[in-house]
Amino acid sequence: MRFSYKRMGFVKLYTGFLIVIGLSLVGAVYSFMTANKDKEIIGSVNQKFLPYLEDLERFDLLFVQSKMYITNWVFLQYSERDKAELKKIHAEKYPVLKRDLERSVENLAQFSFDDTYKDKDSLAQIFKRFERLLQTQKEIMLLLQNFDDYQNPQKLLSAEAIIEEQILPQTDTLQVLLDSAVEINKKRTQNMAEYVKESLNVITLLVPFMSVLTLLILLLSAFYIYSAVTLPVVEVKTQLEYLSKGEVKTLATINTYELTISEMVEALRNLHAKLHLTAKFAQEIESGNFAAQFAPHSKQDQLGNSLLEMQKSLKAYAEDMESQVAERTQKILEKEQDLQIAYDELQVSEEEIKQYAEELLITNEQLEEQSKKIFKQNEKIIDSIQYAKRIQTAIIPQKEELDQAFGENYFVFFRPKDIVSGDFYYFRTIQNKMVISAIDCTGHGVSGAFMSIIGYTILNNLMSQGLVQANMILDNMHLEVRKMLKQEKSNAQVQDGMEMTLCIIDPQNSSVEYAGAMNPLFMVQNQILRTYKATKRPIGGAERGEIRHFERISFDYSENPITLYLATDGLQDQFGGEENKKFMPKRVRELFESIQHLPLTKQKIMVEKTFEDWLGNRDQIDDVLLMGIRLEKQN
Numbered sequence: 001m002r003f004s005y006k007r008m009g010f011v012k013l014y015t016g017f018l019i020v021i022g023l024s025l026v027g028a029v030y031s032f033m034t035a036n037k038d039k040e041i042i043g044s045v046n047q048k049f050l051p052y053l054e055d056l057e058r059f060d061l062l063f064v065q066s067k068m069y070i071t072n073w074v075f076l077q078y079s080e081r082d083k084a085e086l087k088k089i090h091a092e093k094y095p096v097l098k099r100d101l102e103r104s105v106e107n108l109a110q111f112s113f114d115d116t117y118k119d120k121d122s123l124a125q126i127f128k129r130f131e132r133l134l135q136t137q138k139e140i141m142l143l144l145q146n147f148d149d150y151q152n153p154q155k156l157l158s159a160e161a162i163i164e165e166q167i168l169p170q171t172d173t174l175q176v177l178l179d180s181a182v183e184i185n186k187k188r189t190q191n192m193a194e195y196v197k198e199s200l201n202v203i204t205l206l207v208p209f210m211s212v213l214t215l216l217i218l219l220l221s222a223f224y225i226y227s228a229v230t231l232p233v234v235e236v237k238t239q240l241e242y243l244s245k246g247e248v249k250t251l252a253t254i255n256t257y258e259l260t261i262s263e264m265v266e267a268l269r270n271l272h273a274k275l276h277l278t279a280k281f282a283q284e285i286e287s288g289n290f291a292a293q294f295a296p297h298s299k300q301d302q303l304g305n306s307l308l309e310m311q312k313s314l315k316a317y318a319e320d321m322e323s324q325v326a327e328r329t330q331k332i333l334e335k336e337q338d339l340q341i342a343y344d345e346l347q348v349s350e351e352e353i354k355q356y357a358e359e360l361l362i363t364n365e366q367l368e369e370q371s372k373k374i375f376k377q378n379e380k381i382i383d384s385i386q387y388a389k390r391i392q393t394a395i396i397p398q399k400e401e402l403d404q405a406f407g408e409n410y411f412v413f414f415r416p417k418d419i420v421s422g423d424f425y426y427f428r429t430i431q432n433k434m435v436i437s438a439i440d441c442t443g444h445g446v447s448g449a450f451m452s453i454i455g456y457t458i459l460n461n462l463m464s465q466g467l468v469q470a471n472m473i474l475d476n477m478h479l480e481v482r483k484m485l486k487q488e489k490s491n492a493q494v495q496d497g498m499e500m501t502l503c504i505i506d507p508q509n510s511s512v513e514y515a516g517a518m519n520p521l522f523m524v525q526n527q528i529l530r531t532y533k534a535t536k537r538p539i540g541g542a543e544r545g546e547i548r549h550f551e552r553i554s555f556d557y558s559e560n561p562i563t564l565y566l567a568t569d570g571l572q573d574q575f576g577g578e579e580n581k582k583f584m585p586k587r588v589r590e591l592f593e594s595i596q597h598l599p600l601t602k603q604k605i606m607v608e609k610t611f612e613d614w615l616g617n618r619d620q621i622d623d624v625l626l627m628g629i630r631l632e633k634q635n
Contacts (some may be wrong), residue, residue: 004140005087005300014110015405016464019217020121021302023210023213023214024210024214024282024306024307025302025306027074027332028247028307028309028310029306040265045144045300050189050328050331051104051107052101052104052105052107052183053182053186053189055097055100055101055104056101056178056181056185057182058097058100059097059101059126059178060179060182061177062089062094062097063130063171063174063175063178064083064541066086066089066133066134066137067085067091067167067171068082069085069086069089070086070137070140070141070167071084071161071167073086073141073144074140074144074156074159075138075160077147077150077173080294082534083141084136084460086141089140090134091140094130094134096130098127102122102123105123107406107540109369112634119322122177122180122181125177126174126177126178126181127445128167129170129172129174129177130172130531132170133167133170133171133174136162136166136167137167137523137609138514140159140163140167143155143158144156144159144163144497146611148453155591157358157545161342164581174247177574180300194268197372201284203458204286208283208286211281211282211283211286211477212509214282226494227403235592240622249623251258258487259323262311276308277294278294278297278304280366282307284584285307285310289625292308294308294623295574296308296310297530299379304592321393323454359597363368364432385418385419385420385446386419389419389420391453392420392421392424392452392453395424395426395453395456396424396425396456397426397427397428398424399426401583402427404509405427405429405434406629406630408599408600408601409629409631410600410627410628410629410630411600411601411607411627411628411629412425412604412625412626413604413607413608413611413624413626414442414622414624414625415570415611415624416623417444417445417483417570417620417621417622417623417624418444418445418446418625419445420439420445420446420449421444421445421448421452421625422439422440422442422444422445422448422449422451422452422623423438423439423444423448423452423568423570423623423624424439424448424452424456424625425437425438425439425566425625426439426456426459426460427540428460428463428464431464431466431468431469432506432507432508433468433504433505433506433507434504434505434507435468435473435502435503435504436502436505436566436627436629437459437500437501437502437503437566438500438501438519438566438567438568438625438626439452439459439498439499439500439568440499440500440519440569440570440623440625441496441497441498442456442496442497442498444497444622446625448623451496451498454481454484454485454539455477455481455498455539456476457499458480458484459473459477460482461480462476462477462480464466468504469504469513469552470502470503470504470513470514470550470552471513471550471551471552472514473502473515473550474500474515474516474517474535474539474550475503475548475549475550475567477539478517478537478539478540478548478550481497481498481539481540482540482543485540487540487541487542487543495540495541495542496540496541497538497539497540497541498538498540499517499518499519499534499538499568499569500517500518501514501516501519501520501521501528501534501537501566501567502515502516503515503521503564503566505629505631507634508631508634509558510556510557510558510631510634511555511556511557511558512554512555512556512562512564513551513552513554514532514552514553514554514555515534515535515551515553516533516534516535516537516550517534517535517537517538517549517550517558518534518535518538519534519566519567519568520532520534521534521564521565521566521611522561522565522567522588522589522592523555523562523563523564523565524562524565524592524593524596525557525560525561525562525563527596528591529592529593529596531589532553533548535549535551535617537550557631557632557633558633559633561630561631561633562630562631562632563596563600563628563629563630563631564627564628564629564631565592565626566626566628566629567626567627567634568623568625568626569622570587570622570624570625571626572584572585572587572588573613573622574614574615574621574622574624575616575621576614577613577614577616578615583614589609591607594606594608598628600628602628603628604628607626611624625629
């Protein structure tokens with residue numbers, strides 16, 4: 001009997017089994033390649049991308065610090081620590097950070113998912129703008145180098161103009177570029193995380209799909225075996241039964257391969273059992289059981305060996321992914337609240353929610369109780385401050401006193417920032433002379449009010465001693481403030497003081513004597529505004545070198561009337577207007593020029609309106625005090 005594979009049906013069986021093995025190999029290779037690709041992406045993110053993002057965030061912090069330090073350089077004369085930090089940024093921190101960023105962006109050049117040239121161009125533009133900003137800062141640093149530079153109004157105004165017209169616009173533009181670069185890189189990080197997640201989903205779907213496809217091919221093979229082998233075996237059995245009875249039947253349905261049918265059936269049974277073990281092992285891997293045991297059916301068992309390799313790769317990949325995701329998720333959650341990857345899979349049980357709600361209710365009750373206590377304490381504090389306001393109101397000149405002295409030829413525009421004020425005004429008649437002053441104490445609110453009480457007490461005591469020379473009053477106030485606050489000691493804790501404008505009016509001689517500490521005096525005569533500069537030293541505070549003395553200026557109004565304007569710096573320092581800038585001394589002078597022809601009562605209305613329009617809906621930043629007095633020779 002001639003043996004023939006074609007007639008035995010092995011060609012079709014082999015074809016089906018080869019398809020199963022081929023599909024399994026394709027799935028294993030695809031899973032292995034995907035796992036390696038995801039591992040490469042995660043490694044690139046950890047080693048290249050996140051360091052670049054961290055360097056960008058460091059650069060953002062350095063930029064904000066430089067903006068703060070250069071502003072303090074102009075507006076805080078004695079901020080030596082901030083000046084040292086700004087110099088360190090120029091000399092050390094920025095060059096080091098620039099080198100780190102350039103190295104980080106070069107590392108990204110090997111990262112296939114990133115358009116590195118865009119990062120290089122954006123980073124180069126940021127460096128160019130930041131270096132231009134540093135150059136502008138150096139102009140200010142050279143302009144204000146020592147104490148005398150700060151006392152030069154032209155240099156100080158130039159520095160403030162550079163801040164407003166160059167530093168602030170440049171920092172705003174640079175902030176936009178930095179925020180854009182950081183946001184783009186955050187989105188890239190999120191996109192790569194999503195890419196890895198999608199790859200895992202594909203692998204998860206691929207394994208059950210391959211198992212189902214394998215099972216389908218096995219069912220088709222079984223059907224073929226049934227039709228090509230089982231039926232002939234039944235026919236052989238029938239024929240044998242006939243022969244046992246001595247009956248001879250025609251064997252027309254029996255092919256020439258009957259002698260090998262039993263071996264084929266046994267071989268198929270063995271194959272079916274082994275394929276069953278292989279499919280079961282594949283299902284274990286698909287369900288995530290990477291510890292399942294499996295032995296290849298032979299050294300040439302490609303499907304079994306491939307499944308074992310896939311098991312090892314997926315196990316190592318899953319362990320590595322779990323470790324990497326846990327570590328990076330913790331870091332990202334601490335730095336960027338936008339990435340909520342880990343929290344998406346958390347589920348809270350109904351009992352935990354109920355317990356949390358009960359705890360939250362208790363916490364709310366405790367917070368409500370604390371809120372009531374705080375409200376009561378706040379009421380007490382407000383009551384105390386209101387009482388302090390009554391005390392402060394009692395010591396400043398009363399309207400009746402000023403009306404008696406000046407009639408309708410004066411106005412007072414007094415606008416404290418808080419309930420109590422660090423600004424106050426003083427008036428007293430002594431030896432047929434009128435002493436009037438506008439004083440700005442350090443700080444505002446409660447701290448400023450304390451200083452105002454000290455200033456009033458000292459000034460009033462000096463008046464009681466009969467001291468009526470403007471410069472001598474300021475000299476003695478300076479000494480008394482330092483003595484009262486113990487500022488003459490080297491370890492003095494309080495270096496506060498005050499700025500003031502003081503005028504002594506002599507109606508009998510139609511003359512005015514002026515002395516000022518930091519605050520100038522404005523005088524209008526014959527429709528011409530004159531500014532009398534003050535001594536550039538405050539009352540109190542640290543004293544370097546010789547004992548502080550204040551200059552005195554005298555002028556008369558015997559021929560033509562004059563209008564005096566005494567003001568603290570609250571109005572000129574107030575931010576407002578369309579561009580949210582300071583009012584500045586120039587606008588103060590323009591205001592006086594524009595209202596000097598009006599009666600004093602109407603001048604006050606114009607000052608109030610100008611201040612309200614400039615302030616708009618913004619917050620007042622300091623106490624505001626402005627006084628106007630018109631003087632003319634008595635008949």
